[in-house]
Every structure is written in structure tokens, then in C-alpha cells.
């Protein structure tokens with residue numbers, strides 16, 4: 621994170637508070653009130669999507685503030701895959717390198733903390749943080765990601781991201797052709813069974829209660845020699861984060877190397893709601909191809925509004941950066 625001294629020298633600002641709890645506080649250009657410092661763009665979320673947008677905007681000489689609470693969704697995964705040049709790298713290494721490169725642009729400022737509110741004003745947006753600071757920007761970019769709501773099964777959260785995985789493109793190769801479970805029911809179970817059958821033929825679907833698959837789905841699953849177990853899961857046996865077996869309520873034990881699950885993912889932040897951004901039925905923020913939301917001046921990128929992968933987050937962040945810069949330029953040209 622940028623130091624206070626460095627921040628002051630770069631931005632020519634007055635600090636309005638003397639106690640600094642590790643992060644930047646209210647500030648403004650010298651001689652003005654703290655509330656009057658205006659960023660071209662405030663980005664909420666400083667992971668892959670937010671940093672990608674910050675890079676595009678930083679290189680366009682825009683004054684950018686990136687607010688980040690440091691809780692990316694893949695923080696538990698030991699390695700990240702399927703992102704060119706970084707295959708197998710630790711997620712945090714990719715993020716830290718990205719942040720370091722973005723921080724080289726002096727017009728990009730970082731604030732480590734949680735944004736708790738966002739509101740529109742006549743000429744931009746005000747964002748307030750949990751630490752009590754307030755920032756003003758002409759445009760607002762939501763790059764806040766989503767949060768996985770993990771099921772309450774003993775051992776599930778310990779294995780999440782390592783041997784209980786959400787996506788075969790990210791981690792399926794490492795568990796290819798191994799005894800694999802699918803912890804899901806209904807349409808999700810069917811979709812995963814079909815997809816994962818490409819990675820392993822030793823597949824069993826654990827519906828964790830009565831199956832809600834349709835007769836046709838069940839027939840197609842059985843035709844592909846995929847087992848179905850409807851008994852409740854009582855716990856997940858693991859060593860470290862490595863799945864060993866599922867234990868069921870009837871006392872049976874099913875050895876597995878890996879399992880797939882698609883827990884419910886919810887928006888990480890409710891600021892989109894405060895601003896009135898429309899959602900699509902899947903709960904993602906609705907955007908156009910340039911990442912504009914339904915609220916003028918508010919953009920969204922990354923997991924909160926797209927398919928989940930680092931490549932997609934980086935792509936959508938770039939698109940948002942380009943669109944924001946074009947909008948800002950159009951307003952003054």
C-alpha cells in the first residue's frame with residue numbers, strides 16, 4: 621500500500637485527521653476542504669477486475685482511487701490455473717504483482733479498507749468507508765466480486781478451493797481420472813455431471829437429501845454409469861485440505877479424491893443496491909458490453925457481473941476502464 625508520506629507528496633493534499641489507522645484518511649487538494657478532492661473514478665474492489673480497470677485508467681492519466689478490503693473469493697486456492705502466463709501460480713502472487721504494476725502509475729491511489737456506502741450526487745458519487753472516510757469520484761466502478769455461501773457440512777470449508785472445487789477449467793486437470801464426487805442436486809447436479817464426465821469417468825453424484833433431478837436427467841446420468849446417492853452427508857473426511865471421503869448419515873464412507881460443488885454466490889457488497897443498479901435473474905449486476913450498469917456513471921466488472929474466471933475478470937476490467945475513460949473524455953471534449 622502507498623505510504624501516507626508518499627501519498628501526500630503525490631497528491632498535494634492536506635490530511636484532515638491526525639490518527640491514521642493504517643489506511644489513508646479524508647483528504648483534499650491543498651487549501652480546500654477534504655470533501656472537495658474529486659477522483660475521476662473510484663473503484664470498489666482491488667483484485668483482478670478492479671486492478672485491470674485501474675491499469676487502463678492509470679495509463680489514461682486518470683486520477684483513480686482503488687478501495688479494497690483484501691478478501692478475494694479464491695484466497696483459499698493453493699494455485700490458480702487457466703490464465704495465460706500465470707498457470708499454476710498462487711492467486712495472491714498474481715494479484716500482488718498486478719497491484720505492484722498498477723501502483724507504479726502515480727495517479728492511482730490505494731486505500732485498504734471496506735466501502736460501506738455509495739450515493740449519487742449532482743456531479744458524481746460519494747463513497748464512505750467503514751473506517752469513517754469519505755471519497756468523491758466522477759464515476760464509480762464496482763469490482764467487488766461475489767461471496768460463496770458454503771454449505772454447513774463439517775469439513776466442507778476446509779477443503780473449499782483445494783479439493784472441493786467449483787470449476788473444472790480451474791482445477792479439474794489436477795484431479796483428472798480420479799474418484800470424484802459431485803455435491804449438488806437438481807439442474808446443477810445434472811449440469812456438473814455432464815461437464816465433469818469429460819474429466820473423470822469415476823463419478824458419483826451426492827444429492828445430500830432426496831433427489832430433485834428429473835426422470836430424464838436421472839436416465840441420462842445412469843446411462844453414463846454415474847452413481848447417484850441421496851443419503852444426507854454427515855461430514856467430509858480430509859487430511860489438511862485434501863478430501864479423503866464423504867461420510868453419510870447411514871454410516872457409509874465413500875472414498876474420493878475430489879468433489880465439485882457450486883454453492884450459492886452472493887454479491888460481496890450491497891452498494892449496487894444502494895445505488896439502484898438492476899440485477900439479472902442469476903443475481904449478477906446487469907451491464908452492457910462496455911460494463912455500464914443501469915445507473916448512469918456506475919460501471920461493474922468481474923465476478924459481480926460476469927462468468928467467474930480471472931481471464932474474464934481482467935477482460936471486463938479492461939473494458940470498464942476503456943468505457944469510463946471514453947465517457948469522461950466525451951463529457952469535457
Ligand SMILES: Cc1cc2nc3c(=O)[nH]c(=O)nc-3n(C[C@H](O)[C@H](O)[C@H](O)COP(=O)(O)OP(=O)(O)OC[C@H]3O[C@@H](n4cnc5c(N)ncnc54)[C@H](O)[C@@H]3O)c2cc1C
Pocket residue numbers: 664665666667668669670687688689690691692693694695696697699700701702703733734735736763764765766768780781782786790791888889921922923924927928929930931933
Ligand atoms: C476457490 C476458487 C478457486 C478459483 N480458482 C480459479 C482458477 O484457478 N483460475 C481462474 O481463472 N479463476 C479461478 N477462480 C475464479 C476467480 O478467482 C474469480 O473469477 C476472480 O477472483 C474474480 O475477480 P474479481 O476481481 O471480480 O473478484 P475477487 O477476486 O473476488 O475480488 C473482489 C475484491 O473486492 C473486494 N471488495 C468487495 N467488497 C468490497 C467493499 N465493499 N469495499 C472494498 N473492497 C471490497 C474484496 O475484498 C476483494 O479483494 C476461483 C474461484 C474460487 C472461489
